[in-house]
Amino acid sequence: MPPEQLKYAKTHEWVAFADGVATIGISAFAVEALTDLVFIELPEVGRTVALDESFCEIESVKAVSDIYAPVAGEIVAVNDALPDALETLGDDPYEAGWIVKIKVADEAPLAELMDHPAYEKMCAEEAH
């Protein structure tokens, strides 16, 4: 999905929501800021995550970063291709670089996410 049509969390996850399932990845801004990614620890399919829970860890040369659940629910799919092709996160963050799909338990938090212009504004401020 084009980045303009996605929703964003303050912690730089993007969300595409359709038919009760949220597809989640991390934004191009986040990948750029992390740089030199070397490892991702994907969660197990079937795991239930709470809102804002860390469900995935990503390591760069520099540091480890958590990826937080922008919605609560059950993980129904993970992108198994990522661990051996981390460059996908930078090359195609909004399509092939998706990380997990979560069957959303409660749709209310989706309304709290930022739209693209609001997210762009936040990134511009962070970049200073």
Add this chain to the structure above:
Amino acid sequence: MVDFSGWSMPVQYGSIVAEHQATRSAVGLFDVSHMSRMLLSGPDAGPLLESLLTRRVGDLSPGQVRYALFCNEAGGALDDVLAYRVEVPSSDLLGYGLVVNAGNHAKIAAHLAQHAAGRDVAIDDVTERYAMIAVQGPKAIELLDPVTECELTSFRYYTGRVANFRHGGVGPVECYLSRTGYTGEDGCELICPADQAVAVWEALVELAETVGGGPVGLAARDTLRLEAGMPLYGHELTESINPVQAGLSFAVNLKGREFVGRDALAAAGKDHHQPVRIGLQLDGRRPAREGCLVLQGDQEVGTVTSGTFSPTFDRPLAMAYVKPSAAATGEHLAVDIRGKEVGATVAPLPFYERGK
């Protein structure tokens, strides 16, 4: 940019891996002006340093440089430093230059001042008067030789001298050039007046880019020194770690000498129970980080002090302090990374040695 001991410094200019590899294959430029620089002169400068440093410096000839440590009475490291024997401008006597870690600046200044009482020695803190640029990599010498007018190729490692930097419209800028560094590569560190530093830096960047090099930030400085097995103060060295257990016995000379911490270091040399510094090669691709526990079977045997993903070896490497019974090369250990055990093998340090 991050705050580093009060200095605003770049973590990276671009990709850490690219900066690392440029240093290993061509040349990297490091703004290390944050390192503290002190000049000691007067007849007691040598005796003062001899009474505090773990190695002799009084025997250095002008132009020689030596790595040594300041320790406390218990043998713990106050700092690791480079001591330079130098000709001091406006003085007939030889003096000493010291390059000290930025984080230990105030501590070492106070330590020197305390022990200088009653001695005929002047301690001049010239940190802010000069900048310092490290030029490191296999192409460093050929890059600097034509622009420094000092027959750089004849410099031996750990020697230095005054040189004139001149390139394009810049210079001549009088600087002190030493064949030293913190990357495991050949190269130089250049100390020049602070008000000329930007011009020298920009000229060096232009030169470096002609051979595929460029500026390198703090993050790659860390991955480079880790591969080279060099300790970083605050990680592999602290006031409760002595240089013997850090594997720095080469930098401790006890023979016929008295200095602060000497007796404790003599005892440390005979202590076969204290934790020792080791290198670890981790299985998989996930780096261990500072603070991760090291396990031997189900026993906790130590702690990681630095860990990263090595761009040269394309795998995670770490340094740790472990019990001597877990420290033998080839020993299979494990590291607890955020609750998950990852296999790790003890490897000799340094991990990386440049081809001679």
